[in-house]
Amino acid sequence: MSSSAPDTASRGFRHASVLLDGAVEALVHDTDGVYLDGTFGRGGHSRAILARLSPAGRLIAIDRDPEAIAEAAAIDDTRFTIERAEFARLGEIAGQHGVHGQLAGILLDVGVSSPQLDDPERGFSFLRDGPLDMRMDPTQGESAAAFIARASEAELARVFKEYGEERYARRLAKAIVARRGEQPFLRTADLAEVVKVAHPAWEKHKHPATRVFQALRIHVNGELEQLDAALEAALEALAPGGHLVVISFHSLEDRRVKRFIRHHVRGDSHLPRGMPIADTELERRLEALGKAQRAGPEEVEENPRARSAVMRAARKRY
Numbered sequence: 001m002s003s004s005a006p007d008t009a010s011r012g013f014r015h016a017s018v019l020l021d022g023a024v025e026a027l028v029h030d031t032d033g034v035y036l037d038g039t040f041g042r043g044g045h046s047r048a049i050l051a052r053l054s055p056a057g058r059l060i061a062i063d064r065d066p067e068a069i070a071e072a073a074a075i076d077d078t079r080f081t082i083e084r085a086e087f088a089r090l091g092e093i094a095g096q097h098g099v100h101g102q103l104a105g106i107l108l109d110v111g112v113s114s115p116q117l118d119d120p121e122r123g124f125s126f127l128r129d130g131p132l133d134m135r136m137d138p139t140q141g142e143s144a145a146a147f148i149a150r151a152s153e154a155e156l157a158r159v160f161k162e163y164g165e166e167r168y169a170r171r172l173a174k175a176i177v178a179r180r181g182e183q184p185f186l187r188t189a190d191l192a193e194v195v196k197v198a199h200p201a202w203e204k205h206k207h208p209a210t211r212v213f214q215a216l217r218i219h220v221n222g223e224l225e226q227l228d229a230a231l232e233a234a235l236e237a238l239a240p241g242g243h244l245v246v247i248s249f250h251s252l253e254d255r256r257v258k259r260f261i262r263h264h265v266r267g268d269s270h271l272p273r274g275m276p277i278a279d280t281e282l283e284r285r286l287e288a289l290g291k292a293q294r295a296g297p298e299e300v301e302e303n304p305r306a307r308s309a310v311m312r313a314a315r316k317r318y
Contacts, residue, residue, distance in 0.1 A: 017044025018306045019247055022293055023107060026313040027245045028052040033104025036094060036237070037061040038087035038230060040068050041113040043075060049107070050077055060097055062087050064137040065116070086137075088226045091233035105243040106234045110227055110253050112136070112217060114305060124217060126192035126209040132185055134217045144216045148185050153177045163224070163252065164215030172198050172212060188213075214250070227253060231260045235285060238316040243289065245313045254292075254310045261286055261314045289313040 017023075023045060027035065031054040037046045040063040049059050061082045063069060072082035083093050087108060094100040116122050120130030123144065132145040148156070153173045160169035175198035176185070185191045192209040199208035218224060234244050244261075248254040267282030290313065295306035 017041070017048070018109070018249075018299070018303065018309045019293065019295055019311045020044055020048055023109070023245050023247060023311055024048045024052060026289060026311070027105040027107050027243050029241075029243055030057075030104045032056040034058040034060070034097075034099045034102060035105045035107070036090060036103050037107050037109075038090050038234075039063060039107070039109040040072055040082060041065075041109060042068065042071050042115055045107055045109060046072075046080070047075065050075075050080060053079060055079070058099075060093065060099070062090060062093055064140075065113075066137065066139065067115070068113075086226055088229035088233065090230055091237045094237040100237050102239045103237050103242050104239060105245065106238060107245045107247075108227075108230055108234070109247045110257075111223070111249040114303075117305075120188070123188050124213070126188055126207055126213050129187055129189035132188050132191060134213075134220045136221050142220060144220050145184070145186055147216070147220060148176065148191070149180065159219045160212055160215045162215070163218040164211035164213075165252070166211040166215065168199060168201070171200065174198075218252070224252060224256065227256055228260075231257065235264065235316065240316055240318050242316045243313060244286075244316065245311065247309055247311045249305075249308050249310075254312075257310075257312050258292070261288055261312055265314070285317055286314040287317055289315055 028049060031052060035049055035053070035058070037049060037059060040046055040061040046059060046061050053059065058079050059081070061072060061080065062085050063082070064084060064086045066084070069082060069084050081097070085093055090106065091100060094103060112124055116136070117125050118128070120128035123130045123133035132143065132148070134144040135141055151159070156173035156176060157169045160166040160172060166172065172195055175194055176191070179194050192207070192213070195209040195212050202208045238244060246257045248257055264286035265284060265288050267284035293311045295309050300307045
């Protein structure tokens with residue numbers, strides 16, 4: 001896999017689009033088509049897609065992060081449009097542009113971007129102290145600090161276990177609830193230190209707060225629910241023959257993507273074996289495009305965050 005290309009990001013933070021060449025190669029099969037980038041981020045994939053399209057091609061991009069929307073203003077191309085929205089609304093956005101059911105391809109690069117992680121003011125990272133926010137759209141919803149302040153010990157433990165796959169979820173939740181009774185959590189470094197002290201078994205090469213921060217981010221942004229909704233919407237918004245390309249960064253996301261594609265490749269599995277029925281009756285609506293791809297050694301060396309990335313692609317049959 002070719003190495004990723006760095007993008008210039010707002011406020012001086014740089015972003016390297018993971019699996020850039022492979023994703024665009026899998027996505028763009030008709031240079032005259034209309035495509036949708038459901039996660040603009042800092043525009044690396046969008047710029048690469050535009051470079052592949054003919055003058056007749058079009059690209060609609062979506063992002064809920066206001067900083068991403070500001071970054072998109074730098075793209076001076078009449079074939080390009082950006083919409084501020086959650087990617088779960090991609091079907092609605094396609095409809096507004098008159099291309100629902102006509103898209104040649106949809107790209108979803110799931111999860112948090114490097115500029116979001118690297119900017120301490122966004123509150124995503126335990127490595128840099130900042131306000132405990134974690135919202136991809138800071139103007140909407142409940143911050144991580146607000147959630148921690150109101151959630152019960154049981155709810156915190158559930159979030160840590162379900163979204164962070166944290167083995168010691170109950171112990172860490174108990175420590176957080178005990179400390180917040182003395183002083184609220186408002187800063188990332190404060191929360192990371194409490195988790196660090198309370199965690200009984202550190203994983204090698206991993207900060208003890210990694211899973212807790214991942215869980216809080218996923219919960220605050222409704223990431224898994226967003227992904228499920230986006231996959232279903234994408235299937236309807238694509239034209240027959242259209243390509244769906246999804247890049248995920250942890251097992252919770254990838255399992256959902258894998259299960260979704262597999263379900264629509266196999267079709268209805270509840271029918272009696274040997275029953276003579278047409279292929280369309282099985283509702284096999286997708287065809288997998290090769291196997292899952294991962295970043296190669298060169299890309300991982302250039303961008304260590306690419307190590308966990310998995311890309312899956314499929315073609316809509318009908």
